[in-house]
Amino acid sequence: MAKVVVITSGKGGVGKTTTTAAIGAALARAGKSVVVVDFDVGLRNLDLVMGAERRVVFDLVNVVQGTAKLNQALIRDKRLENLYLLPASQTRDKDALTEEGVKVVIDELRSRFDYVICDSPAGIERGAQMAMRFADEAVIVTNPEVSSVRDSDRIIGLLDSRTLKAERGETMVKHVLITRYDGARAARSEMLSIDDVLDILSTTLLGIIPESEGVLRASNMGAPITLNEPANPAAKAYMEAARRLLGEDVPMTLPSDRRGLLDRLLGRRAA
Amino acid sequence: MTSAAPVRKKTIRFKARSFTAFSLAPERPLAAWLDELDGWLANSPGFFTGRPVLLELGNASGREAVEVVSALGKRGIRVYAIEADTEDFGAGLPPVLKGAKTVSAERSQDVDEAIGRGASEAPAVPEAAKSLMIEQPVRSGQSVIHSGDIIVLGSVGSGSELIAGGSIHVYGALRGRALAGVYGNRQARIFCRRNEAELLSIDGWYQTAEDMDLATRGRAVQAYLRGDDIAVTALE
Numbered sequence: 259m260a261k262v263v264v265i266t267s268g269k270g271g272v273g274k275t276t277t278t279a280a281i282g283a284a285l286a287r288a289g290k291s292v293v294v295v296d297f298d299v300g301l302r303n304l305d306l307v308m309g310a311e312r313r314v315v316f317d318l319v320n321v322v323q324g325t326a327k328l329n330q331a332l333i334r335d336k337r338l339e340n341l342y343l344l345p346a347s348q349t350r351d352k353d354a355l356t357e358e359g360v361k362v363v364i365d366e367l368r369s370r371f372d373y374v375i376c377d378s379p380a381g382i383e384r385g386a387q388m389a390m391r392f393a394d395e396a397v398i399v400t401n402p403e404v405s406s407v408r409d410s411d412r413i414i415g416l417l418d419s420r421t422l423k424a425e426r427g428e429t430m431v432k433h434v435l436i437t438r439y440d441g442a443r444a445a446r447s448e449m450l451s452i453d454d455v456l457d458i459l460s461t462t463l464l465g466i467i468p469e470s471e472g473v474l475r476a477s478n479m480g481a482p483i484t485l486n487e488p489a490n491p492a493a494k495a496y497m498e499a500a501r502r503l504l505g506e507d508v509p510m511t512l513p514s515d516r517r518g519l520l521d522r523l524l525g526r527r528a529a
Numbered sequence: 530m531t532s533a534a535p536v537r538k539k540t541i542r543f544k545a546r547s548f549t550a551f552s553l554a555p556e557r558p559l560a561a562w563l564d565e566l567d568g569w570l571a572n573s574p575g576f577f578t579g580r581p582v583l584l585e586l587g588n589a590s591g592r593e594a595v596e597v598v599s600a601l602g603k604r605g606i607r608v609y610a611i612e613a614d615t616e617d618f619g620a621g622l623p624p625v626l627k628g629a630k631t632v633s634a635e636r637s638q639d640v641d642e643a644i645g646r647g648a649s650e651a652p653a654v655p656e657a658a659k660s661l662m663i664e665q666p667v668r669s670g671q672s673v674i675h676s677g678d679i680i681v682l683g684s685v686g687s688g689s690e691l692i693a694g695g696s697i698h699v700y701g702a703l704r705g706r707a708l709a710g711v712y713g714n715r716q717a718r719i720f721c722r723r724n725e726a727e728l729l730s731i732d733g734w735y736q737t738a739e740d741m742d743l744a745t746r747g748r749a750v751q752a753y754l755r756g757d758d759i760a761v762t763a764l765e
Contacts, residue, residue: 382670408669411686415668458704460666460683 260368263375263503264393266417268409270380272401273437276473276483278377279307280493281397283482284500286341290372293332293342297389298379299354302346308335309480310343319347322359328366337485342371352385364392382416390421395431397464397503401438402449407458410434414461433464435499440469441513452512465499467492468513551577552612554585555597563600570604577606583626586613594618666701667691676712687727693717706730709752719752724761734759 265278275298282294296304299319305311310333316326321344328344335341344367347354367374378389390396396417400410414432423430436455443449456463470492476483483493484500491513498508556562570577582601586594595618598608610626611618617625661675666683673679676694684701691697691705694712696719703721708730710717715732724745728737729752736752736759749764 408687411669412688415671415686415689418665418668457702458684458686460701 260371261373261395262364262368262393263373263395263397264378264390264417265375265397265399266378266386266390266413267380267399267406268382268386268413269401269406272399272406273467273473274380274399275303275307275377276477277397277399277435277437277467277496278304278375279482280484280496281500281503282373282375283335283338283341284484284497285373285375285504286335286338287484287497288500288504289340290504291340291342291370292373292375293344293367293371294375294377295344295367296346296377297355297385298377299346299385300348300351301379302348304377305333305343305345306480307477308343308482310335310345311480314345317345317347318363319350319354321363322355324359328363337481352379352383352388355384355388357388357391360388361392382412386413387416387420390417392422393417393430394423395433395503397433397435398459398461399435399437400455400459402436402444402452402455404450407450407455411459414459432461433503434459434461435464435467437467438469439466439513463510464502465495466510466513467495467499551581552583552585553601553606554587555589559593559596559600566604581609582606584608584611584613584623586611588614591615591618591622594622598622660695661693667705669705685721687725696720707752708735710754715754717753720750720764722749724748724750729759729761731759736761 265274265281267274278294282292286292294304294308295318296302297318298304302317305314313333316331318331320326321328321331331344333343333345335343364374376389376393379385398410398413400406417430417432418424421430434456436452439452440449444451452463452466468491470490472487472490473483473492476486479486483490484496487493488497495513501508584594584597586597589597594611594613601608608623610623612626615625660678660680661673663673663679663681664683667673667681667685667689669686669688671686671689672692673690674692678695678698679691679693680698680700681691682700685691685699685703685705685707687704689705690708691699692708692711694714695709696717697707697709699707699721702723702725704725704727706728707719707721707726708728709719710732711730713732717731719729719731724741725747726738726741728735729741730736731752731754734754734757741761745761745763750761751764752759752761754760
């Protein structure tokens with residue numbers, strides 16, 4: 259039974275696209291057939307993070323409008339044969355997405371893949387609502403910081419009211435994923451604590467991704483961090499989050515400041 | 530046979546209309562009263578926009594009247610008429626009115642609107658309003674409007690609002706705005722397990738987070754009207 263998962267947040271720049279790529283790749287590595295769908299029409303990024311920007315011919319808008327077949331728009335990953343990308347259009351805007359068109363595309367993806375991961379644009383407008391509309395589950399990406407948490411709270415409200423699942427009276431499964439967590443700064447109370455975030459959002463935790471330079475490195479390389487640097491603490495945290503998404507019971511570890519004494523003395527930064 | 534005089538068309542019709550106007554009663558010394566007004570306006574900008582405002586001037590002199598009217602004009606408050614002991618302040622000042630009737634400010638609706646609530650859109654309060662039970666958290670951006678009591682079992686997020694004709698009970702943390710008794714119920718109260726509210730209001734009187742006593746923040750509290758002030762007291 260296919261699952262449609264939306265990666266959303268409300269606020270921009272918190273790590274939705276990175277998370278989509280990292281979790282999509284981790285699920286594919288676990289043997290699932292996966293498609294990652296970029297809903298950020300007009301500001302597409304997922305193709306870059308997946309390293310497929312030079313192979314985009316057709317896109318989501320073409321498929322939604324019926325000018326291209328789904329097969330023509332899907333791009334197979336060069337590293338994992340069961341991982342696909344459905345890119346967004348860069349030249350159109352979000353009004354090009356119709357609800358009926360998106361439904362047809364999602365239904366077709368459902369029949370072909372185990373996991374359909376939708377990368378939502380920032381904001382709460384049409385693009386974000388289309389991305390979440392047909393989802394079965396949601397991953398809410400949040401930074402441990404007040405404005406991000408409040409925006410996530412707003413998005414959870416929309417997930418509980420504007421999705422097809424909510425309108426049918428079913429409950430949407432929601433997970434919070436805390437990204438850019440810095441153990442040292444949290445210890446100095448410069449960030450919201452994990453408990454504060456979960457208390458405000460009253461939603462279960464999918465994982466805590468530590469702040470890491472490897473994330474930016476992977477983006478620039480055009481590779482999901484879970485493939486590019488599997489040993490990186492952030493990549494490990496993403497892989498654990500993906501296992502939890504699959505229903506496994508993985509104990510949660512709080513990423514701590516892992517710098518050794520020598521690193522500290524030399525002023526080197528973690529990861 | 531009767532010859533009828535041609536019927537003259539009525540060209541001017543007079544109608545009586547009545548409006549509720551706000552009445553301001555300046556006190557001496559004027560400078561101090563204006564200071565207080567400025568502080569109040571800072572909290573409720575736009576409160577007087579488009580509203581008829583009357584002045585109660587009592588035994589004020591003509592010079593004082595000019596001073597008050599121009600000071601209010603500078604603040605964007607247009608005076609429609611003056612009530613005073615004198616017959617007339619002369620040209621240049623609004624007319625003097627006599628025989629005013631006191632009306633209770635229409636179910637405090639105006640005050641609600643002044644703080645951004647569209648209470649007029651809400652239905653009139655039913656006879657015996659039922660309470661509304663919400664078992665989910667109220668999320669940021671959500672607005673719950675109910676004519677009776679509102680009971681929330683979860684938390685109320687920052688940037689959300691509860692608007693109740695009756696009382697409000699929150700069994701989680703209250704981080705949004707809570708407006709109780711919005712149809713003019715002074716007896717309404719707000720209860721919460723953890724007070725982190727952005728704004729508490731009862732019958733149009735309100736207090737923002739900044740005005741609240743720090744000792745009541747983060748605690749289980751109740752809020753109720755004491756005179757024209759919101760009292761927030763700890764429950765434990």
